[in-house]
Each structure stands twice: as C-alpha cells, then as structure tokens.
Amino acid sequence: MSSIPSNLKYLDSHEWARVESDGTVTIGISDHAQGALGDLVFVEVPEVGRALTKGGAAAVVESVKAASDVYSPLSGEVIANNSNALSATPELVNSDPYGQGWLFKVKPSNSSELGSLLDAKAYEKVVEEAGH
Amino acid sequence: MGFKTPLYETHVAAGARMVDFGGWDMPVHYGSQIEEHHAVRRDAGMFDVSHMLIADVSGARARDYLRYLLANDVAKLKDPGKALYSCMLNERGGVVDDLITYFGDAEHFRVVVNAGTRDKDTAWLKRWAESFKVDIQPRTDLAMVAVQGPNARAKAAKVIGTSAAAVLGMKPFFSKQLDRHFVATTGYTGEDGWEIILPATEIAAFWAALRDAGVQQCGLGARDTLRLEAGMNLYGNDMDENLTPLESGITWTVAFDPPERDFIGRAALEAQRKAGVPRKLVGLVLEDRGVLRSHQKVVVPGVGEGEMTSGTFSPTLERSIGFARVPAATGEQVQVDIRGKLLAARVVKYPFVRNGKALI
Structure with missing residues (x-):
C-alpha cells in the first residue's frame, strides 16, 4: 500500500500539493505515481518565473519505460524548482516522493483553487479504484 | 484477460507488476x-519467456523447407545442436518475424518465434509446410526460462544437476538436449547464459530453485533495456512486415550465397539492393539530457528526416540510447525532436554493451 500523507492535497492525476507557512505551494508526485512509473531516470521541471495554469502540463517525469506529464494542481508563478537535486539524482522521486523528491514551488495566483483539490481520503479512493 | 504462462501465479505471488505484452x-x-x-550484467538474472512459441519442424525435407522459408541459410548448420538467427520474409522482403532455429539433424529442427506473432507465424509455417511434406508441431507442452549473466551457467548448472556437466563449456549459439532440460547458449541480453526449455509442468519448481540459487527474477522491462544495449532488434519496433532486413540493420542475417538458393523474399531483396537501400537503421547516443523513445522524429540536417524505432535510458551507460531509421546518407550527427526541442544525438556502432562492458 502506498503512502498518502494526510496533510497534503492531491490531484486525481497523482500530483500532491503542500501549502507552506508563507502561502507558497510545493508540488510533487505521489508515492503511488512513483511506484507505478518505476525507476525514474529523468525529470524536467518548469523554469522559475514560468506562469502555470491549474491542470496544465508543468513537468515531465521519465522512468526507464516511459515519459509522463505532471500537471500543476494550481495556477501561479513558479518560484523555485528542484532541478539541482533531480538532474543528478532523479531517483529521489522514487525514494522520497513527499520530501527530497519535490518538483517545483508556485506562488498561487488564485488561492480558491486549493478548495477544489482532493484531500487524502478522497485521493486514497482514486488510488484504490486505479488498482482494480 | 490475456494469455498466461505456467509461471503466471509465481510472478503474481512474487509481487510482479503485470502488463499486457502481445496478448500475454x-x-x-x-x-x-x-x-x-544490473543483476544480469553483473551476476545472474532470469526471465520467463514461455510466451514465445516453440515449434518442432520435422520431415525428410525439413532442411529444404527451412532453406526456402528463412532468409538465413540453415545449410550453415553442420554440427548437431548449432543455432541460427534468421528472419522469415514475405514475398515483398518484409519481415514476418525473426526467430532462432536449433539444428537437430537434417530432418529435425526446433524454432522459437515471438509471442506477439505466434498465431501469424504458425499459419505462415504451416502454409509452406504442405508442399515440403514437413510436420510443424507447436510445443505448448513446453516452457522456457532464460538465465543470463556472467554467473548464469554456474548457478543454473547447480539446479539442473549432474547432467549439466555436458553443457557447462558449450560454445555460444549451440544447444543440447539433456535428460529433462533442453539447454541453449542463446539469449537476448548480450551476456553469457542459457535459454532452458523443459516441460511446462516442471517450470514453476525449476524457477523457484533458480531463485533459491541466487538468480534474480527479471521482468520484460529489464529484458528490453538489456537487448537494446546489446544492439538487438525488437520485432514490431525495429522491423515489421513493411520493412526489409536491409533497412533494419540486419543485412548480416541474409544469406545471399549460394546464389542458386531461392528463399521467400529473395527477389525483392535483390531488387532493393540493386536500386539502393533508401534507409538504414543506426544506433544513437543522446548527447543532451533526456530520453530517446520510439516514434520521436529524427532530423538529419541537409539530408532529411527519420524516426526513432526504439529508445531508452541505458542503466549500464547511464545515458539514453536507441535505434533510429534514417536516410541512407546520414552521417555522424543527428537531432532528435523530444517534446518540441531538437536535441543532439550521435550515430554510433552497436552493440552498445557486451559482456558487461561499455563499447561506446
């Protein structure tokens, strides 16, 4: 069973979002997603300053087998990305998807979008259904 | 629900991630x-390849039949047990499938063909069998495991037992029927090792014993990265019915000599050779960061365009490698369109990796 921390918000396409104390939001892919993708070998994150829209393709994660788009859970400007760590060690997304394997941070332009994200319980249902 | 090999339950119990592969x-x-x-490159790994079709070809004219059916020439097989890699072609020279033929004697051969094409191949084999009066016997009573890697022979021999002594020193591309096991020094990884055929009812116990002997169980994912590093084509990706071996990097498998031997597709290949083969299959190493994948567009500045046929991240080389079909005039530098960006790739001779060593 994959881990689904209760303090995070999720998209049904398997991204997570964590609201930090300064109001910025850190984004990554879920434990379930990294497990389904397998060993990651390449991660492409959005450049700082890029404007993202909710649900738009923001990053790409590639395992040995395939490439997958990562969608932004929120609209906003990219204020940081984890390319320093992930360009050398993309496997951090496998080993620590909610920690060192984070992908990028945004400054949300519309904080009401947060309300439309799934909580851990709802996301757990998505994962269960994907398993059947 | 797809077809299941006799090891299906074993894989599920071991926690394997199961996928559909050619209906299996x-x-x-x-x-x-x-x-x-890495286990295969450094130690020993095993693959369930029971989804592939084993068929026995027998008859007084079995040799003539295969000389007509295959683009490579089974007349090269002189020593009992010797194996031969070949394509079988349609009349247009397109590849119906690639297969390995094991030589028993002039009247008995064994062929192993791909899983995704087994029905088509069976029909094709039988279509030509009648006029040569040969018998095609699909051996669905058998199963097959590939044990590959520098320590594969030693580990598998312990499991097979004393009869394995007869094959411990067997040269590459040979086979031998032991008491229960048919053992061949063939594979799809670029490493030493065996492909072992035995009764389907015994395969689960054999697999478990190999695992206990320290052989890593490996899935089709690793099989694909290993074969690509080893520079081996995958049917359906790197070649198909609309492409000839000459356009698929495997001209070496076509025996044009002796010129009097007729085989299906020969006329088409000779016409293509005379007219000039327009495209070729090349090995690529991506110089920029990213991952090559099949169907990406390849741009050859000043020459034209091509397409990736296979691509992956190479775990041994820790960079991306692949095969591309490109115009014949392509030189050493190309660009690959990855998500709208043109990234630099270099044309290299393959195999990329052999017996654990990087060759590029």
Missing part, C-alpha cells in the same frame, strides 16, 4: 527494473 499477462518488473538489469 507478463511481469514488467518485480520491484526495480534497473536492479534487475
């Missing part, structure tokens, strides 16, 4: 594809 439910990995890959 097969393990793609058992945890980490990269670890499985």
